[in-house]
Amino acid sequence: MKRKRVLTVTVGAVAVALLAASCGSKSSSTTTAAPETTAAAAETTAAPETTAAATETTAAATETTAAAPAVGGAPLKVDTAACTAPAAGTKVKLQLQWFTQAQFGGYFAAVDQGFYKEVGLDVSILEGGVDIVPQKVLADGQADFAVSWVPKSLQSREAGANITNIAQVFQRSGTLQVSLKDKNITDSAAFKGQKIGNWGFGNEYEIFAALSKAGLDPAKDVTLVQQNFDMKGLLDGSIDAAEAMIYNEYAQVLEAKNPATGALYTPADLNVVSYEKEGVGMLQDAIWADQAKLADPVYCGTAIAFVKASLEGWAFCRDNADKCRDIVVSKGSKLGASHQLWQMNEVNGLVWPAANGVGAIDPAAWERTASISLNTKNLDGATVLTKPVTDGAWTNDIVAAALELLKAEGIDFNGASWTPVTVTLTEGGA
Numbered sequence: 001m002k003r004k005r006v007l008t009v010t011v012g013a014v015a016v017a018l019l020a021a022s023c024g025s026k027s028s029s030t031t032t033a034a035p036e037t038t039a040a041a042a043e044t045t046a047a048p049e050t051t052a053a054a055t056e057t058t059a060a061a062t063e064t065t066a067a068a069p070a071v072g073g074a075p076l077k078v079d080t081a082a083c084t085a086p087a088a089g090t091k092v093k094l095q096l097q098w099f100t101q102a103q104f105g106g107y108f109a110a111v112d113q114g115f116y117k118e119v120g121l122d123v124s125i126l127e128g129g130v131d132i133v134p135q136k137v138l139a140d141g142q143a144d145f146a147v148s149w150v151p152k153s154l155q156s157r158e159a160g161a162n163i164t165n166i167a168q169v170f171q172r173s174g175t176l177q178v179s180l181k182d183k184n185i186t187d188s189a190a191f192k193g194q195k196i197g198n199w200g201f202g203n204e205y206e207i208f209a210a211l212s213k214a215g216l217d218p219a220k221d222v223t224l225v226q227q228n229f230d231m232k233g234l235l236d237g238s239i240d241a242a243e244a245m246i247y248n249e250y251a252q253v254l255e256a257k258n259p260a261t262g263a264l265y266t267p268a269d270l271n272v273v274s275y276e277k278e279g280v281g282m283l284q285d286a287i288w289a290d291q292a293k294l295a296d297p298v299y300c301g302t303a304i305a306f307v308k309a310s311l312e313g314w315a316f317c318r319d320n321a322d323k324c325r326d327i328v329v330s331k332g333s334k335l336g337a338s339h340q341l342w343q344m345n346e347v348n349g350l351v352w353p354a355a356n357g358v359g360a361i362d363p364a365a366w367e368r369t370a371s372i373s374l375n376t377k378n379l380d381g382a383t384v385l386t387k388p389v390t391d392g393a394w395t396n397d398i399v400a401a402a403l404e405l406l407k408a409e410g411i412d413f414n415g416a417s418w419t420p421v422t423v424t425l426t427e428g429g430a
Contacts, residue, residue: 072363072370073389076164076291078397083300086120092306095143096128100333102343103247103285104147105324106169106351110313112327119305135161135288144290144299145306150283150366151373151384152202157393158385164291166398167307167359168366169314170350173281175206177273178234178250179241185271188278189214197227197239205384207243209280209376210273218379231256241273247346251339255429264427282369284350287359291392300398308402311358315411318348321421339429345420352415359399366394 096104107125110116116123126143128134135153138146139161150165157163177196179185185194188210198204211218218224225239231252233239244250250272258265275281287307293299317324325341333340351358373384406413 070367070371071374071388072367073393074391075361076294076392076395076397078294078300078395080300080304080397080401082297083304083401084297086298086302086305088120089122090120090302092116092121092123092145092302093126093143094123094306095126095132095134095137095146097132097134097146097148097285098128100127100328100331101248101335102325102328102333102340103347105317105328105344105347106314107147107310108313108327108331109316109320109324110309113313113316115309115312115316116306119309121302121305121309123306123309135163138288138290139163141290144302146288147285148288149202150286150369151205153286153288154370154373154389154393155202155384157389158387162291163288164294164392165286165361165394166289166294166303167287167311167402168283168361168399169287169310169359170283170285170347171352171354171358171362171365172350173206173274173276173284174246174346174350175203175275175281175284176244176246176250177207177241177275178231178244178253179271179273180234181269181271183240183271185241185273187214187273189216191241192216192221194240195223195225195238197225197233197242199227199229199243202384203243204378205372205376206275206280206282208378209282209372210275210278212376213278213280224379246274246349247343251342251346251425251429254342254425255339255427257427264425280368280372281365282372283361283365286361289398294395294398303398304401304405307359307398308405311399311402311406311413312411314351314358315406315413315415317344318352318415318418321345321348336426336428336430338424338426341421342423342425342429345423348418349420352418354414357399357403357413358415359402361394361396361399 094107111123111125133156134146134148135156137143139156153163153165183194184190191211191214196207198207208218211222216222225233227233227239227243231242231244231249234242234253235256253270254265256265257263258269287310289303290299294303321344322341325337325344328340329337354360356362370389374388375383377383403413
């Protein structure tokens with residue numbers, strides 16, 4: 001397979017070694033066009049339009065800003081020119097933040113399609129769970145990289161976890177507040193007088209930020225209800241608007257029967273408030289690395305290789321949603337096939353399009369997340385952070401090097417033409 005050369009002055013020695021390793025028989029991940037979606041499916045994806053600049057090279061787009069953000073801290077400078085490519089068979093452990101599901105489809109695809117192997121890595125994916133804190137597993141040295149939401153990782157960092165965000169895979173928030181149509185809850189201002197469900201455990205801050213933006217007092221203007229990680233409260237009427245992820249709990253409602261019709265609920269039966277659209281979306285799934293070890297040329301080179309292959313896995317899932325669904329199901333997911341395809345489709349909507357290149361950290365979104373984490377109080381008066389983020393919590397240097405490698409291989413890392421597939425859900429998500 002013909003590859004373009006990457007100048008060593010741009011990425012460093014790791015680029016030449018990785019490109020040499022990856023040349024050979026490999027199928028392109030940009031050949032399958034996603035079928036056209038229905039109007040309802042397109043509506044729920046909520047992916048912003050891509051500007052013309054999205055198709056440009058990321059050399060300028062991923063460049064680190066010179067001025068340090070007010071709250072989010074200055075980015076970490078990484079000398080990627082000094083990074084060295086991993087030796088063939090280098091073992092890497094990735095810690096997920098939840099159970100096996102399509103939320104992590106790109107990583108499973110990178111294993112299944114051999115993308116990690118092509119860059120010299122032997123990757124083991126560690127399943128998450130209720131009692132697993134991925135960023136702590138990383139900080140304790142039990143994993144080499146971890147996938148975690150930004151606010152929770154910043155909280156762990158404030159508590160002493162020396163970790164850095166090296167790739168922001170989810171470009172936008174997937175958190176929703178879902179209600180039945182007759183409640184007329186179409187935006188956060190309409191939360192007034194309603195029973196608003198939330199999961200707690202650090203998942204509630206977008207809700208409180210939206211209430212604050214709408215001028216509502218969470219102690220007086222709404223009734224906050226502790227919600228389980230399901231939609232039973234919405235369906236039995238004990239919650240007026242339930243917290244949901246667009247790729248998971250929202251689908252659980254659409255997989256349930258509407259007693260008024262005897263058929264499954266449809267998007268037309270529901271109202272959805274997107275916190276991304278409300279302007280208070282917080283950054284979610286990102287790849288985190290050990291900050292101190294990024295100064296080590298070997299670990300740094302492994303990080304570039306890992307991010308490059310992971311993003312290639314996400315590009316594969318963008319163009320092959322059904323195949324990625326099958327990969328995840330084969331890995332032992334407890335969720336059904338139709339639910340997993342919905343999840344893969346909606347997760348793609350959080351990743352793509354990526355105007356500055358998949359994985360690039362948008363300084364404005366980073367600053368907004370840090371600001372909400374510092375300034376938004378929950379009902380107990382607690383905030384995610386007690387002080388501004390210290391310098392070094394994020395860097396675009398690793399992902400910029402990885403994107404240069406993807407560019408050299410002709411892999412589309414913007415996804416400007418991505419469209420969601422049509423998914424038919426079944427009762428219970430089977």
